[in-house]
Amino acid sequence: MKNYNLTHLKELESESIYVIRELAAQFEKPALLFSGGKDSIVCFHLARKAFAPAKIPFPLVHVDTGHNFEETIVFRDELAKKYGVQLIVGSVQQSIDEGKVVEEKGYNASRNALQTVTLLDTIEKYKFDALIGGARRDEEKARAKERFFSHRDEFGQWDPKNQRPELWNLFNGKKHIGEHFRVFPISNWTEMDVWQYILQEQIEIPSIYFTHERECFVRDGVIYAHSNVIPLKPTEKVEKMQVRFRTIGDISCTGAVLSKANTLEEIVEEVASTRVTERGSRIDDKRSEAAMEDRKKQGYF
Amino acid sequence: MSEFSTAGYLDMDLLRFTTAGSVDDGKSTLIGRLLYDSKSIFEDQYEAIKATSEKRGEEYVNLALLTDGLRAEREQGITIDVAYRYFATPKRKFIIADTPGHIQYTRNMVTGASTANAAIILIDARKGVIEQTMRHTYIASLLRIPHVIVCVNKMDLVDFKEEVFEAIKKDYEAFASKLDITDVHFLPISALKGDNVVDQSKNMPWYKGSTLMYLLENLHIANDQNHSDARFPVQYVIRPMNNEYHDYRGYAGRVAGGILKKGDAVTVLPSGFTSKIKTIELAGKELEEAFAPMSVTITLEDEIDISRGDMIVKTDDQPASTQDVEVMVCWLNEKKLQVNGKYALKHSTKDVRCVVKDVQYKVNINTLEQLEDDKTVGLNDIARLTLRTTAPIVIDKYKQNRTTGSLILVDEATNVTVGAGMII
Numbered sequence: 101m102k103n104y105n106l107t108h109l110k111e112l113e114s115e116s117i118y119v120i121r122e123l124a125a126q127f128e129k130p131a132l133l134f135s136g137g138k139d140s141i142v143c144f145h146l147a148r149k150a151f152a153p154a155k156i157p158f159p160l161v162h163v164d165t166g167h168n169f170e171e172t173i174v175f176r177d178e179l180a181k182k183y184g185v186q187l188i189v190g191s192v193q194q195s196i197d198e199g200k201v202v203e204e205k206g207y208n209a210s211r212n213a214l215q216t217v218t219l220l221d222t223i224e225k226y227k228f229d230a231l232i233g234g235a236r237r238d239e240e241k242a243r244a245k246e247r248f249f250s251h252r253d254e255f256g257q258w259d260p261k262n263q264r265p266e267l268w269n270l271f272n273g274k275k276h277i278g279e280h281f282r283v284f285p286i287s288n289w290t291e292m293d294v295w296q297y298i299l300q301e302q303i304e305i306p307s308i309y310f311t312h313e314r315e316c317f318v319r320d321g322v323i324y325a326h327s328n329v330i331p332l333k334p335t336e337k338v339e340k341m342q343v344r345f346r347t348i349g350d351i352s353c354t355g356a357v358l359s360k361a362n363t364l365e366e367i368v369e370e371v372a373s374t375r376v377t378e379r380g381s382r383i384d385d386k387r388s389e390a391a392m393e394d395r396k397k398q399g400y401f
Numbered sequence: 402m403s404e405f406s407t408a409g410y411l412d413m414d415l416l417r418f419t420t421a422g423s424v425d426d427g428k429s430t431l432i433g434r435l436l437y438d439s440k441s442i443f444e445d446q447y448e449a450i451k452a453t454s455e456k457r458g459e460e461y462v463n464l465a466l467l468t469d470g471l472r473a474e475r476e477q478g479i480t481i482d483v484a485y486r487y488f489a490t491p492k493r494k495f496i497i498a499d500t501p502g503h504i505q506y507t508r509n510m511v512t513g514a515s516t517a518n519a520a521i522i523l524i525d526a527r528k529g530v531i532e533q534t535m536r537h538t539y540i541a542s543l544l545r546i547p548h549v550i551v552c553v554n555k556m557d558l559v560d561f562k563e564e565v566f567e568a569i570k571k572d573y574e575a576f577a578s579k580l581d582i583t584d585v586h587f588l589p590i591s592a593l594k595g596d597n598v599v600d601q602s603k604n605m606p607w608y609k610g611s612t613l614m615y616l617l618e619n620l621h622i623a624n625d626q627n628h629s630d631a632r633f634p635v636q637y638v639i640r641p642m643n644n645e646y647h648d649y650r651g652y653a654g655r656v657a658g659g660i661l662k663k664g665d666a667v668t669v670l671p672s673g674f675t676s677k678i679k680t681i682e683l684a685g686k687e688l689e690e691a692f693a694p695m696s697v698t699i700t701l702e703d704e705i706d707i708s709r710g711d712m713i714v715k716t717d718d719q720p721a722s723t724q725d726v727e728v729m730v731c732w733l734n735e736k737k738l739q740v741n742g743k744y745a746l747k748h749s750t751k752d753v754r755c756v757v758k759d760v761q762y763k764v765n766i767n768t769l770e771q772l773e774d775d776k777t778v779g780l781n782d783i784a785r786l787t788l789r790t791t792a793p794i795v796i797d798k799y800k801q802n803r804t805t806g807s808l809i810l811v812d813e814a815t816n817v818t819v820g821a822g823m824i825i
Contacts, residue, residue, distance in 0.1 A: 104660065104692045105623040108415035108494040117683075117696040118655045121637045125709050125750070149684035150696070153649065154641035237485045244484040263482065264818045265508055265733045267515040268807045269655070270747050274816035288496055290487050300411065374443075 109297055116143075116285040117150040118269065119248050120232065123283045124150075124157055126273035127230040130283075131188070133219075134160040136172035137348040138305055139234030141179075142294055143285055145303050147232070148183065159186035161231065163219045165211040165350045166193040167329045172348055175306040190222035207319075207333055210352040220256040223280060230273065230281040238290045248287055254278035295371050299364040308345050309367065311360050316341045322355040346371075413489065416622055419498040419513035419546070421537040422523030427554045431523065431592035432486060432499055433464025435614070438599035441488035442467065483509045492618040507766075507781035508733040510537065511821055514544035515807070518622050521550045521613075526559045526589075530572040532767045538573075539766050542580040543729060543783065543823065545800060547625045549577075550586045550616060557591040561604040579769060581800075588613055626693040627802045631659030631667075632720065633713040634749035634795075634805070639698060651682070651698040652707060657749065657804040658797075659715065661699070662690045669705060670712045670795045671722040676701040693804070710751035712795040712805075720797045720805060726755075726788045728808065728822035729764075729799075730778070736812065736819065738778035738786075744819070745811040748794045749804065754813075759787040785825070799823035 106114065120143075123130050132147060134140045147156045162176060180187040192214050195201045200221070201214045223231065237244045247263055249271040264272055273281055286294070298305060315326040317336045324330055326338045329351045343356035344367075361367045422428035436442050450466040457463075486497040498513030500506070514520060520541040524534055541549050551573055559565045566589040577585060588597055589608055596602035599614045611619070639651035661667075665678045679700045681688045691697045699713065707713075714720060732738055738757065746755040762771040763784040778784045799806030810820035 103623055104626070104628050105414055106695065107411060108413045109411065111415045111694065114655060114694055114696040118636070118694075121653050121696070125637045150653070151637075151639060152684045152698075153646050153651075154639050238487045244486065245482045260482070265512045265821070267512050267809060267818070267821045268804065269516075270807065270809045272747065272809065272811055272816070272818045274745065274811055276816065288485070288487070290489070290494075292489070293494070296411065 109293065109300065112286075112289055112293060113146065113149075113297070115269075115288065116146045119271070119283065119285040120147050120150045122249075122271050122273070123230055123232060123285075126271070127281070129226070129228050130158045130230040130232065131161045131226070131228045132156070132158060132232040133234070134162050134176065134187075135234070135348065136162070136168070136176045136306060137234065138294055138298060138309065139236065139286060141303060141305055142289075142297060143232055143234045144179070145301060146285060155183070156185055159188050161188045161190065161222060161226075161228070163190045163215045163222065164192065165215060166191065167211050167327075167351045169306075169308055169325070169345075169348065169351060171306045171308045175304075179304075188222065188226060190218045192218045194218070195221065207331060208352075210350060212350050212353050215350075216256075223256065228280060229275070230283055232283050232285060234286060235284050236289050236291075236294075237287050246284060246287065248284055249273050250282040250284065251275065252280050252282060256280070258282075292368075292371055295364070295368050299368055302364075306348065308348065311342055311344045311362050313340055314343050314356070315339070316343060316356060323357065325351055325354075325356060327351050413492060413494050414622070415494050415496065416519065416617060416620065417496045417498065417517050418519040418521060418550075418617065419500055419510070419517040420521045420523070421500060421510055421513075421540075422554075423525075423531065423533040426523040426525050427465075427592045428499070428523050429465035429467075430463075431521075431552070431554065431590075431598065432497060433467040434592050434595060434598050435497075436467055436486065436488050437464055438595065439488045439490055439614070483513050490614070490618055495617065507536070507540065508731065508821075510540050511544060511731045511733070514540055514546055515803075515821070517544075517546050518625050519548040519550060519617070519620055520546045521552055524551060524553050524569055524573070526553050526555045526565055526569065529569050530576060534573070535576055536766050538577055538580060538582070539764075539769065540731075542577075542582045543731075545581075545803060545823075547622070548584045548586070548620050549582050550588065550613070552592075552613065553587065553589050554592050556589045556596060556602075556605065557594050561589070561596075561602070563589075563605070563607045566608075586610075586616055588616070627658040628692055629659055630718050630720070630797065630802065631661050631665070631715040632657040632693075632797070632802065632805050633661060633699065634751070635707055635709055635711045635713060636750045637709060638707065648704075649700070650704070650707075651700050652713065653696075653698045654713075654750065655696045656691050656693045658693050658802045659718075660690055660692045661713075661715075666716040667701070667713050668716045668719060669707055670714060670719065671793045672706070672711065674703075674705045674707075675716055676703040676705060678702075710749075712749065714795075720795050722793045722795045724790045724793050726790060726794070726796065726808075726822075727825040728786050728788060729825060730784055730786050730810070730823075731821045732778050732780060732782045732784070732819065733821060734812065734817060734819040735780050736815075738782075738784075738820070740776060743813065745813050746788070746790060746794075746808055747811065748796065748808040751794055753790045753792045753794060755788045755790045755810070757786055758789050761785040761787065786822070788822075796824050798825060 195218045201217045247266045344359040361370045454463045484499045500510045500513035570587045590597040597612050635652045636654040679702045760776040762773045797805040806824045808822040812819045
């Protein structure tokens with residue numbers, strides 16, 4: 101007898117496409133939050149599959165800290181052009197210039213937390229009522245409790261103790277004016293699933309995911325890219341290293357890993373044998389035990 | 402992780418299970434153990450819980466800390482909300498819906514159970530079958546979780562005695578025989594010490610069955626979906642509106658049951674129009690057939706008016722299209738159910754409104770008694786309701802199809818999901 105059972109990647113893909121189509125059907129002005137990182141790239145790929153042969157019926161939104169890796173920005177622009185989708189960029193620099201947020205000071209200053217204000221302003225300006233995010237439940241403990249359809253009040257806040265129950269595949273996107281939803285199609289994927297899927301589908305990703313030589317320095321055990329964004333302490337030395345990035349975020353809070361992985365196959369092998377979480381190199385999560393939960397409550401991704 | 406291989410990884414299937422136990426049954430420890438022994442824990446995560454354990458003065462690394470979620474939960478040492486965990490072995494990927502066991506969180510167990518292939522029900526070997534065990538089992542049967550695994554935990558605290566395990570098994574079977582559960586497994590374990598979780602216990606030579614991990618890896622789940630009655634709720638209509646695809650109308654959706662093939666004679670409900678399947682496709686690739694739970698796009702031979710909320714079914718096997726619906730409901734909200742009240746109702750991809758005509762009875766979930774005089778349905782209550790909808794919905798019985806047989810009720814003032822319904 102034929103085996104009517106999907107492989108786990110097929111089942112995850114199918115679930116994600118279902119979620120993305122629900123979003124398009126239930127909301128009037130959705131958008132896809134696009135960071136240029138692998139998770140949002142996979143979401144974009146899934147959205148293309150969901151609506152083919154039509155184009156994706158919503159724009160991409162990028163919150164640009166102004167401290168992004170150049171490779172990411174180039175990749176983002178080329179992708180939008182290639183597939184003919186609208187790209188909307190919210191600028192953290194502009195929020196700073198307008199005095200809406202104040203830049204952090206000191207050696208570990210980061211614009212990561214400032215993004216929330218720019219993001220919420222962008223949502224308000226374009227009247228988006230739902231945003232797709234590439235967050236996964238395996239990433240971080242506060243995210244393990246996130247819904248596929250996650251309600252945000254009129255201040256963009258997440259209330260983790262008062263989430264709507266989410267049963268079967270019935271997603272409740274009903275809301276009042278001014279409220280919005282964050283929608284997470286790849287909630288059930290792990291880092292490994294994402295890489296396997298990128299390999300299986302041969303999805304293009306920014307070059308900094310692969311090994312390259314870069315000027316770096318080490319702080320508190322984390323390898324940082326040397327740039328004008330992070331001021332060096334007198335004791336810190338810049339040296340050339342063979343590195344790649346496991347996640348892509350703001351330069352100021354994204355650590356690199358020493359790696360020679362030059363192909364998707366090699367990355368998959370490396371991920372399989374890695375003993376540290378990918379967010380282990382994200383300094384933004386290390387600020388306190390509930391760092392992510394606190395930022396999410398205020399409207400972070 | 403030496404056994405890792407990409408070819409194997411692409412071959413794995415997916416098992417979703419939920420865990421239920423009352424406070425201190427060792428549920429978090431068991432999940433921690435599964436994650437730890439399957440090497441799904443990273444060094445930085447392990448270091449973090451080791452440090453916390455030491456700080457608290459605990460004598461061993463508390464694996465339960467791995468599943469600690471929100472700040473309030475860590476402070477109170479309890480789980481408030483459903484949390485999802487992931488691990489994989491070379492055979493399968495697993496999604497755990499980790500649900501809290503306290504009585505006030507029945508709604509969370511219902512939520513976790515709604516998508517599960519299997520339920521792990523934990524029993525403390527020292528306490529045996531208690532009221533909460535019965536409640537968890539009832540919910541598993543109500544939500545029709547296909548496989549139930551009863552783990553008698555803390556066997557180390559009863560000297561690994563076979564009699565204890567056998568007595569609990571007998572008690573449980575006596576209770577469960579009154580319920581509709583098809584596949585039950587019993588295991589004596591110690592989550593804390595690891596006995597029969599991933600490795601066979603040396604302390605219980607009398608137990609000849611498999612370990613929990615082996616069982617999870619080998620449960621037969623291909624038949625958990627209904628593959629006989631073809632159901633395709635239309636989610637979204639794809640119209641590219643360009644010259645190349647001028648007349649293209651694709652019906653996007655996820656197969657909810659059965660197998661659909663090119664050329665099948667189909668009927669669109671509730672309108673009753675008939676046609677034939679012209680193509681089944683996804684992302685420009687044509688498929689010969691589609692089955693649950695695949696997301697695909699279907700085109701038909703004839704141009705007919707179809708929109709979101711309609712259902713495409715095989716002409717020779719049609720579900721009911723009705724405005725009168727009988728459901729078992731689990732109430733999820735502090736605000737009580739209003740008899741004669743109106744609610745928004747979501748069923749498959751269809752949105753309608755409904756009025757609650759009657760509460761037929763409430764179920765005492767500890768004794769399974771039907772309470773016909775008590776019509777007050779509040780948080781965590783389970784009751785049988787009669788609903789009347791504003792427009793026909795296309796339904797199956799929940800026991801035949803968990804997708805087309807389920808619905809949710811939404812409070813129209815707050816927009817909050819207040820009821821989970823299983824169609825009878």
